[in-house]
Amino acid sequence: MTITTSDAAAQLQQYIDRLERLEDEIKEVRTQFNEVILEAKGSGFDTKVLRQVLKIRKMKPHERLEQEEILATYLHALDMEDA
Amino acid sequence: MTITTSDAAAQLQQYIDRLERLEDEIKEVRTQFNEVILEAKGSGFDTKVLRQVLKIRKMKPHERLEQEEILATYLHALDMEDA
């Protein structure tokens, strides 16, 4: 878009405002996240391991891709039309 | 499992819960962010440039100027100043 009208300029300003507002929110929540991590550290937990646990829990769903599904993928790969 | 460990487990669970809740929030807000970007795109704005604008606004003018200057120097050294 070539901004020729002041309307377009105002619209751009609005989008930028909204986006920066959302970025601020993200930053804020991330700060809270870090605070909790620090708090956990204060309780004696190893932050690195903590993050690892979170990661593992996030990965879990992906491991539905386990064994059977992998096998299915291979079988599908072999189920070609005229090979 | 000893009582101590059991306590620790409960505490760990709590921290994990809080952290995952915060992660969810971040994810949610980021989704909103992307939606606004898409909306702006629908209004005819160039999303890539939009992101560039946000980045520029986040940078301190000083930093930005410095980066630009280095770039100019490199381009000059390569006889590319008009690129």
Place this chain on the structure above:
Amino acid sequence: MTITTSDAAAQLQQYIDRLERLEDEIKEVRTQFNEVILEAKGSGFDTKVLRQVLKIRKMKPHERLEQEEILATYLHALDMEDA
């Protein structure tokens, strides 16, 4: 397993092998690339700007000019032309 499938399996295996070999090559060259970047860094060059230069050289001057113009327009609309 039918003969057809067995054939397909062998063929699949071959394709996978070739593809993985090529993936390895790419990975290897990328490693070399990163090493050169590091070397340049060691010589005092700013790696981020270095990457920027490569990107600029890859772009057709026309594209680049266009992008810059859009950016200038946006910044102007936001009264940020001096950023």
Place this chain on the structure above:
Amino acid sequence: MTITTSDAAAQLQQYIDRLERLEDEIKEVRTQFNEVILEAKGSGFDTKVLRQVLKIRKMKPHERLEQEEILATYLHALDMEDA
């Protein structure tokens, strides 16, 4: 680095050359990769599934992080000093 000497300029030119050379190599190998994918497609394989197979094989090593190791991580997380 502020490039003041022609030596530095020459050095920069050399780094850029080397990096672009490596980028070309990568591009070339990637082209070969795509050609093999196309060839496989011509043999009746579904390219999407093919890529999926490659991905799965790449992930496999990461799944050493399975069960026992995950358990170990949790146990470690609970093995705090003074909780």
Place this chain on the structure above:
DNA sequence: CACTGGAAAATGCCGC
């Protein structure tokens, strides 16, 4: 306080 590794984001690519 620079380096390193890992998470998040942006870019670019492939298929539709």
Place this chain on the structure above:
DNA sequence: GCGGCATTTTCCAGTG
């Protein structure tokens, strides 16, 4: 040409 996915780059916390 666009949307989704994979790669690449950037950012940031942790560490010596």
